[in-house]
Amino acid sequence: MTTRRSWGASVGLMLGLGLLGAASATAAQERTQLEAFVTGFPAELASRTRDASLPRLLSGGDEAAYFNMRASEFLPTAILPVRQPVMPLATAIEPRIGEISAETMNFGEMTLDEYLALPESYVQSFIVIHDGRIVFEAYPRMRPEDHHLWMSNAKVTASLVIDLLIEEGRIDENETLGTYIPEFVGTPTGDVTVRDALDMTTGLNSDENPETRADPNSIAIRTFNAEFGMPHDGAPERLIDVLKDAEPVREAGEAFQYASATTQLLVYLAEAVEGKRWPDTFDERVWSKIGAEAPFQVHLTPDGVAIAHGLVSSNLRDLARFGMLYTPSWTEIATEQVVSDAMIRRIRESVRSTDFFLGGYNGPAFQAIFDDDTMLSNSRQWDIVWPDGDMWKGGLMTQGLYVSPDRDLVIAYFSVNVGDRSIDRFLRPIATSDLLNGGD
Known part of the structure; x- marks a missing residue:
């Protein structure tokens, strides 16, 4: 892949547009319909992709x-x-x-x-699983x-590992990262508390918004540079050196500040407490319990740090x-319970106010994605928690994971779409439909 000194502001813009559903920066570009790639990619595209800039x-x-x-x-x-x-579904x-x-x-x-x-x-692809089927x-x-x-669906893998360590008494969420x-x-x-890192409310200048995405010297852009070995x-x-450079711009806990850099703080936290690389901890505590169909891929920085805020594959x-x-229905796909009832209660009961959610750039953008103002707030790396306890995490280019513990419902999907997050708008109608809630 060709190194481009000028990629920083551009990729930050793409990250923002992809997650938040703004008009596509590439809407005017012609692109091949994805149907053409179902059985494989042409050699010419493979070569062109290796030479592509990161924004591309x-x-x-x-x-x-x-x-x-x-x-x-x-x-x-x-x-x-x-x-x-394999535990078949x-x-x-x-x-x-x-x-x-x-x-x-x-x-x-x-x-x-x-x-x-x-x-x-x-x-x-799109899948709905109800009552384990x-x-x-x-x-x-x-x-x-x-x-x-x-x-960014991957962000909740990082928070899950931390919640497992909290449950064991290995981490106190009211203590600082330092x-x-x-x-x-x-x-x-180092002065940020674990709880504030979990909820993306660090008060630091590492958040992703139009201003930071346009600044090649911002912590957000430097984070992406470091992860891909870009200068x-x-x-x-080194990624950890970038994270150490963050400075306070508001009080911690004041507002939701969406930041991939914040998720990476949780990776370093888990590694410090466990004394193991993050992929090994996730494997031991989570993945090894699942009757999965295929290996799980954790992509790494040049110095071997898991990019758990977004770059994992399955x-x-x-x-x-x-x-x-x-x-x-965890019993249908795992050999033991990984996510306890207490963990789910923490996600739901730790939700801060809707004013908190709307106090930064990203909360209002999530409302716009769903055309929905009923959501409560984010919590523990989940982007949205609704009053009924349902949760959603979304990712760049329109990936998504929707979980309703009370309805025993999971919806997941993959896409390659920057400019249109319409698929997200089907989630709540599916979850609340009579088809899945005892009606006809």
Whole structure:
């Protein structure tokens, strides 16, 4: 992959647009319909992707499609093998789920079936699991066995590891990061509490908003530079050194500040407490308990740090299996309970106020994605918690994981779409529909 000194502000813009559903920066570009890549990519595209700048890899075009499904060709990767016999998912297909409709961002009101069939949706796969059984599944633009980047869906893997350590008494969420991570002692980063890192309310200047995305010297952009080995001021930086440079810009706990850099603080926290690399901890505590279909890929920085805020890969059913850990049907896909009832209560009961959620840039943007003002706030790396306790995490280029513990429901999906997050708008109608709640 070609190194470009000027990529920083550009990729920050792409990250912002992809997550928050603004108008696509690449809308005017022609791109191949994803149907053409289902059985593989042409050699010419593979070569072109290796030479692409990082913004191009994240902009939703052909190179982005290749990168999403072949990330291990670009980054060092830890492979977490399948350690349990596969635990197959039962099926009880309910085709009427495809008839549920939503108002899309750019195409008017459509049913789920219609939107998935629309080439311009760029949705590659979509699955709904209810009471431990697959009730809807579609692969319009990828194969079921293919790996795909989770993007920011991965952030909840980092918070889960920390909550496991909190449950064991190894971490006190009211203590500071400096209590556990020696390299952060004496820095503003070291003064951030674990709870504030979990909830993305550090008060530091590492958040992602239009101003920081446009600044090649911002912590946000330097974070992405460091993770891909790209230079800053002429030389690559270590990720931990970038995080140590963050400075306070507001009181911690004052407002929701979405930041991939904040998730990486949780990675360093887990490594400091466990004395192990993050992929090994996640494997031991989470992945090894799941009867997955395929190995889990954790992509790494040049110095071997897991990029757990977004760069992990699996097939769609295994993403859904991870979501099922938060539901009563964990028994169908895991050998032991990983996510306790107490952990779910912490996610729900730790929710801060809606004013907190709307006090920064990202909360209002999430409301706009869903065209929904009923959401409460974010919590413990989950982007949204609703009053009924349902949770959602979204990722760049329109990946998503929706979990309803009380309804025993998981919805997961992969896409390569920067400019249109309409698929997210089907989640609440599906979750609240009579089809899944005892009606006809």
